[in-house]
Amino acid sequence: MNPRGQRNSEEVALRRRSVEIGGYYYRISHQIGDDPEALKVNPTPELTTFGGIKLGWVQGVLIPCLLNIWGVMLFLRISWIVAQAGIAYSVVIIFISGVVCVITTLSLSAICTNGELQGGGVYFLVSRSLGAELGASVGIIFAFANAVAASMNTIGFCDSLNELLKSKNMTIIDNGPNDTRIVGAIALFVMCIICAVGMDWETKTQNFLITIIVTAISNYILGAILGPTTDEELAQGFVGLSVDRAKANWLPDYRFSEGEFYGFFSVFAIYFPAVTGVQAGANICGDLKDPGTAIPKGTLIALGISITTYLVMASLSGAGALRDASGVVNDPAVDSCKPNCPYGLHNNYQIMHLMAFWSPLIYAGCWAATLSTALTNLLSVPRLIQALGLDRVYPGLIFFSKRYGKHGEPYRGYVLVFCVSVSFLLIADLNMIAPLITNFYLASYALINFCTFHAAFFKPISWRPRFRFFNTWLSLGGFVLCLAIMMVISWVMALLTTFIFITLYLLVLYRKPEASWGSSTEAQRYQETITSILNISHRTANIKSFNPQLLVLAGKPGSRxxxxDMGGLLTKVGSFMLVADIVTTKLTLAERQKRRLAAEEIYRKEKFRAFYILLQEFSYEQGILALLQAAGIGRIAPNVLLLGYKHNWTVSSHETLLTYYRMIRASFKFGMSVSILRVPSNMRLPDSLMVARGANLDTNSVGRDDEDSTSVVRGPGRGPAAGPSFVDTGEQPLSQESPHSRAVTVMNSDSDLEIDSPLRYVADDQMPDQRFGCVVAV
Known part of the structure; x- marks a missing residue:
C-alpha cells in the first residue's frame, strides 16, 4: 500500500473511533432525557416475593427448621450410628454437630438482623455481606446441596416403604434400588407440585407433617420405656432399658458395612446432614413478616428441641437394644451370630419400629420426616435460583428468574430442582449420598461464619446488627471448625468442593456484575485504600517512584x-488521570448525572484509568486554578496537565488567548508539567458530525471544545484552519511577520514562565509527521 493510501485508511479509522466514543454520550443522553428519576441506577431488582403470604416465626421458621432437622436420620440411621460409635461417641458426634450449628445460627442471626432482608435465602445473606462473588458461589453450592438433600430424604422414604412392603411379602419390581427409583421419582414430582401450588398449601402440609412426627417420636419414647412385650422382640434385639446394656453399648464398635469400613469421622459424615436445617427459615426470608426477629428466635428454639430429641433417641437406642441379634426365639446366646446377625442395632435399620409402642406410627413418622425435609429443600432452592437470576450474576440462570402468579412463584426453578434431584435419586443409596452433601453444607456454614467475622472485624458503617449474642472470634472459630471437619471427613471431597467454589468465584469475578450492596469486602477495600493513601503521603518522594498523574482538560464527555487516548497511553500502567469538565453555567441534577454516566461508560468501555470531575458556575480560568490547587488527595494528585492544542488561535480573541496562556503559566506556578496534544486538521471531525454526537462547539471558549483535536474552525472561503504546532527545537524563535506572530509573542511574553529551550513556530506543511504533534514543558 502506498503511503498516501495508508494515511487515508488511518484517518478513516481514527474518525470512526471518534464517532464511537462520542456516541456513548449521545446514547446516554437520549435514554435519560431530563428525568432525574431515570438516573437512579439499581442493577439488582427487588427480591421480595411480591404479593406473597407473610409468615410469623412459628410457621415460617420454627416448623420448617424442625421439619428439616427431623429428617431421614431420625428414624432410619440414629440407631445404626449408636451401634457404630457407641453411646459416648454418638453424643460427641451430636455435640460437635450442635456446636457447628449453634455458632452458625448465631452468625446467621447477626447477619439477618443487620438491615432489611429480601428473598434469596443464604445467597442474599452472603452476597449482601461479602459481595456478589462469594454470595453467588456459596449460593450455587447451597442450592445444589439442598437439591441433593431432597433426593437423600426421598431415598430414605423409599427405603422405609420397601421394608414395609417386604414385611408384607409385597414388591413393585425388586424391592430394592429399582423400586426406590420409581417411587422416589413419583414422590419428588408430587412434592414439586405441592410447592408450586403456593405457600398456603405448603404451610398446611407442613402442619400436618409436624403433627405426625411429634406423635411418632412420643410413640417411640413410650415404647422404649415400657420395654419388649413379646419374645420375638427380645429375639430381635430389643431387651428393654438397663444400665448394663448402656455400659455394653457405651464404647464404639466400628465395622465394615455396605462396602466400607466406618470410623468416627465417616459416621459423623453420615449423621451431619441431619442437623443441616438451621437455614430453613433464612431460605424463605422474603416470605417472613419480620425476618430480623423470626430467624434468630425460631432457629435457636428449633435447634435446641431437635438436638435434645436426637440425644434422647440415641440414648434410648443404646440403652435398650443389642448390637447383634439372631432373631431366634428362646436362643440363650442371642448375639452368637455376630458379626453376621440379621437383627440388632448394627444390622437392622428398622429397629425403631421394633422398640416403638405401635410400630405403624413409626412408619408414618419416618415418611413424614423424610418427605417434610425433602419438601422444605424443594421449596427453598427455586427461590434461591430465582434470586440469582434476578441479580444477573450467572447468565445461565437469568432464564429461571421469571415470576408466575400473584405470589411470584419460580415455576422454572421447580423444574430445574426436580431434574437435579431425580438424577441423584437414581443412585438409590443413602449412605453414599450423605457424605457428598456434608461437605457442601459445611462449606456453606463456613462462609456464613466468615461473613459475620469479616463484617464484625472490619466494622463497616452499615454493620449494625440488632442481634447482640454473637462474637467476632467465635464466628472465626466456627469457620475454622467447618474447614477442619471437611478435611478430616474426606480431603478429596474437601478439595473438590473448594475447586468448585473457586471456579464459581472466578467466573463471577471475571464477569464483574454491576452490583454494589455495601458489603464488608467493599468496606475492607475502602479502609485499605485510605490506609495506603495515607502511607504514601507520609513517605518522602523519590524520583524512582514517579508516576505521571494527569489532569486532562477534556471537557464534555465524548468531545475529545x-x-x-493520549492520557490512557500514559496512565495505563500503574497510574491514573483526572478528566475535568468545566461549565460556566448552572446545570440541573439530571444534566450533571447525564455527563457523569456518559463519562463513566466511556472509561469503562475503553478501560481508561480515569476519574471524572465536573465544575459548574466557574469561569474557565477560575475552574483551572481550583483544579490545580485542590484536585487529588495528598500524593495522589495530578502532576501533569494534559490539554489540547488551540488550533484556531489565529481567529480567537485576544482575551481568549490570554486565558489559554494564563492556564499554562498557572500550571508551572503550581509545580506541574504541561503536555499539549496536537492533532492535524485532516484528522479532526467536521462540525456537523460533532453536533450529531452531542458535542459542544463553543468556539469562543478557552480550555474547551475549540482548543483540541475534535473542533474545526473554518475560515472564510477556505478549508480547515491550519493552526501552528509548537515543537521544542532548541533554537531561538524565528522572526517573521505573520498573523501568528502575535500569538507567539503572547506565548513568550512573560518572564515568569521559564522554559530552557524556546518554542519555535513551524507551519503545518513543514511538520515531518502529519498525524500528531506534542510539546511537553517541565
Whole structure:
C-alpha cells in the first residue's frame, strides 16, 4: 500500500473511533432525557416475593427448621450410628454437630438482623455481606446441596416403604434400588407440585407433617420405656432399658458395612446432614413478616428441641437394644451370630419400629420426616435460583428468574430442582449420598461464619446488627471448625468442593456484575485504600517512584477522544488521570448525572484509568486554578496537565488567548508539567458530525471544545484552519511577520514562565509527521 493510501485508511479509522466514543454520550443522553428519576441506577431488582403470604416465626421458621432437622436420620440411621460409635461417641458426634450449628445460627442471626432482608435465602445473606462473588458461589453450592438433600430424604422414604412392603411379602419390581427409583421419582414430582401450588398449601402440609412426627417420636419414647412385650422382640434385639446394656453399648464398635469400613469421622459424615436445617427459615426470608426477629428466635428454639430429641433417641437406642441379634426365639446366646446377625442395632435399620409402642406410627413418622425435609429443600432452592437470576450474576440462570402468579412463584426453578434431584435419586443409596452433601453444607456454614467475622472485624458503617449474642472470634472459630471437619471427613471431597467454589468465584469475578450492596469486602477495600493513601503521603518522594498523574482538560464527555487516548497511553500502567469538565453555567441534577454516566461508560468501555470531575458556575480560568490547587488527595494528585492544542488561535480573541496562556503559566506556578496534544486538521471531525454526537462547539471558549483535536474552525472561503504546532527545537524563535506572530509573542511574553529551550513556530506543511504533534514543558 502506498503511503498516501495508508494515511487515508488511518484517518478513516481514527474518525470512526471518534464517532464511537462520542456516541456513548449521545446514547446516554437520549435514554435519560431530563428525568432525574431515570438516573437512579439499581442493577439488582427487588427480591421480595411480591404479593406473597407473610409468615410469623412459628410457621415460617420454627416448623420448617424442625421439619428439616427431623429428617431421614431420625428414624432410619440414629440407631445404626449408636451401634457404630457407641453411646459416648454418638453424643460427641451430636455435640460437635450442635456446636457447628449453634455458632452458625448465631452468625446467621447477626447477619439477618443487620438491615432489611429480601428473598434469596443464604445467597442474599452472603452476597449482601461479602459481595456478589462469594454470595453467588456459596449460593450455587447451597442450592445444589439442598437439591441433593431432597433426593437423600426421598431415598430414605423409599427405603422405609420397601421394608414395609417386604414385611408384607409385597414388591413393585425388586424391592430394592429399582423400586426406590420409581417411587422416589413419583414422590419428588408430587412434592414439586405441592410447592408450586403456593405457600398456603405448603404451610398446611407442613402442619400436618409436624403433627405426625411429634406423635411418632412420643410413640417411640413410650415404647422404649415400657420395654419388649413379646419374645420375638427380645429375639430381635430389643431387651428393654438397663444400665448394663448402656455400659455394653457405651464404647464404639466400628465395622465394615455396605462396602466400607466406618470410623468416627465417616459416621459423623453420615449423621451431619441431619442437623443441616438451621437455614430453613433464612431460605424463605422474603416470605417472613419480620425476618430480623423470626430467624434468630425460631432457629435457636428449633435447634435446641431437635438436638435434645436426637440425644434422647440415641440414648434410648443404646440403652435398650443389642448390637447383634439372631432373631431366634428362646436362643440363650442371642448375639452368637455376630458379626453376621440379621437383627440388632448394627444390622437392622428398622429397629425403631421394633422398640416403638405401635410400630405403624413409626412408619408414618419416618415418611413424614423424610418427605417434610425433602419438601422444605424443594421449596427453598427455586427461590434461591430465582434470586440469582434476578441479580444477573450467572447468565445461565437469568432464564429461571421469571415470576408466575400473584405470589411470584419460580415455576422454572421447580423444574430445574426436580431434574437435579431425580438424577441423584437414581443412585438409590443413602449412605453414599450423605457424605457428598456434608461437605457442601459445611462449606456453606463456613462462609456464613466468615461473613459475620469479616463484617464484625472490619466494622463497616452499615454493620449494625440488632442481634447482640454473637462474637467476632467465635464466628472465626466456627469457620475454622467447618474447614477442619471437611478435611478430616474426606480431603478429596474437601478439595473438590473448594475447586468448585473457586471456579464459581472466578467466573463471577471475571464477569464483574454491576452490583454494589455495601458489603464488608467493599468496606475492607475502602479502609485499605485510605490506609495506603495515607502511607504514601507520609513517605518522602523519590524520583524512582514517579508516576505521571494527569489532569486532562477534556471537557464534555465524548468531545475529545484524542486527549483521552493520549492520557490512557500514559496512565495505563500503574497510574491514573483526572478528566475535568468545566461549565460556566448552572446545570440541573439530571444534566450533571447525564455527563457523569456518559463519562463513566466511556472509561469503562475503553478501560481508561480515569476519574471524572465536573465544575459548574466557574469561569474557565477560575475552574483551572481550583483544579490545580485542590484536585487529588495528598500524593495522589495530578502532576501533569494534559490539554489540547488551540488550533484556531489565529481567529480567537485576544482575551481568549490570554486565558489559554494564563492556564499554562498557572500550571508551572503550581509545580506541574504541561503536555499539549496536537492533532492535524485532516484528522479532526467536521462540525456537523460533532453536533450529531452531542458535542459542544463553543468556539469562543478557552480550555474547551475549540482548543483540541475534535473542533474545526473554518475560515472564510477556505478549508480547515491550519493552526501552528509548537515543537521544542532548541533554537531561538524565528522572526517573521505573520498573523501568528502575535500569538507567539503572547506565548513568550512573560518572564515568569521559564522554559530552557524556546518554542519555535513551524507551519503545518513543514511538520515531518502529519498525524500528531506534542510539546511537553517541565
Amino acid at each position: 477522544p484524542w486527549l483521552l
